[in-house]
Amino acid sequence: MTAFAALHHADTPLLLPNAWDHASAAALAAQGFAAIGTTSLGVAAAAGLPDAVAATRDATLSLALALGNGPFLLSVDAEGGFSDDPDEVAAVARELAAVGAVGINLEDGRPDGTLVPARLHAAKIAAVKSAVPGLFVNARTDTYWLGDGDGEGDGIGPETDARLGAYQQAGADGVFVPGLTDPARIAALVKSLDVPLNILYSPTGPTVPALGDLGVRRISLGSLLYRRALGAALEMAAEIRAGRPVGWAAPTYAEVQVLVQRAQPSGTSSWYR
Template sequence: MTAFAALHHADTALLLPNAWDHASAAALAAQGFAAVGTTSLGVAAAVGLPDGTAATRDATLNLALALGSGPFLLSVDAEGGFSDDPDEVAGVARELAAVGAAGINLEDGRPDGTLAPVELHAAKIAAVKSAVPGLFVNARTDTHWLGNGGDSDGSDLMSDVGGDMDDTSRRLDAYQQAGADGVFVPGLSEPSRITALLKTVDVPLNILYSPTGPTVPALADLGVRRISLGSLLYRRALGAAVETAALIRAGRSVEGPAPTYDEVQAFVRPASQRPDTLG
């Protein structure tokens, strides 16, 4: 079992924050997070591209190159693998593993609001596991997400009342059989539904956190093993930046913590040259 896989089987559930650039990942690692994911929305928005449309392959790989040697385990959100050709998806996985990524997130949702055929997504998973057996594959199904107004990166908690539990279970079973190391159902939030789904899966279940949904301890108590923050941190950072500029323009004071210039500079120095206060 790899170190990243072991985090999914530890005594406490894995809370996985999602970064969008080198500084955000380094800042999270400095706070003691052993693993950091990337957010496809943040990566796409940062370079002026749409999320969930397979447009950010290069940006995603470039970010993985920058983060793969960091002092944390890296999981990369690769949307649907940037291709419907399983061999091409396996090629992306090879590139991610080569630069140090420990995991990959692959989703079956499509930009047009439909779901990829279950056999196709399973084939992508199998191709990745065959090409890079040690790469942790988190297989995501959007049965509770698409059609409810959520974006590809899980930006808001949607009601899971309309989610098809039978289709969810069928898809997750196929993805497990294909070799997925974990499964992810963004938009699933109702505790009884989570509990029911946990009885049908044999690998760690990943749920998307939302401020309006169950707390991290509550999700962990249900048996959820991985809790992702998706694009939440990126969106809050963007909101804070706009709010700060608006407050200054209005002549009002600005409150709240902000890293100093030197602290941010420290995030790009070799670890041996960083101040002890940054970890």
């Protein structure tokens, strides 16, 4: 078992924050996060590209190259693998592993609101595991994200169940069901799985400790940090324009310069507190 896989089997769930550039990843690492993911929305938006349409292959690989040798374990959000050809998805996985990534997130949702056929997504997973056996594949299904995942009562729904079964059989090391927040359904899903369950944190859903009690082994923040950072920038600009005092903490120029250095200092600066 790799070090990254072991984090999915620890006593407490893996809280995986998602970075969108070198500085955000370095800042999170300085806070003690042993593993960091990337957010496809953040990477796409920072590059002026749309998310989930396979437009960010180069930007994603470039960021992985910058982060792969950092003082943390890196998992990369690769949308749907940037292709519907399993061999091409496997090639992406090889490139990510070559620059130091230890995990990849592959989703079955399409930007038009439909789902990739389960057999095709399973083939992508199998191709990646064949090409890079040690790369942790987190297989994401968007059944709940698209609003059609619920079954009857506390059930998870036949489509979700069938897809996750196919992805596990194809070799997925973990499964990811964003949009699922109901505690009873989460608990039912955990019991039905042979691999760790990843849930997307929601400010209106269960807390991290509560998700851990339900059996969730990985909790992702997705694009939340990127969107909050963007929101904070807009709020500060509005406060300054209105002539109101600004009391929010921000890193200094020198502290940001430190973040872009390869060697990260121990400890944290005052603005982190």
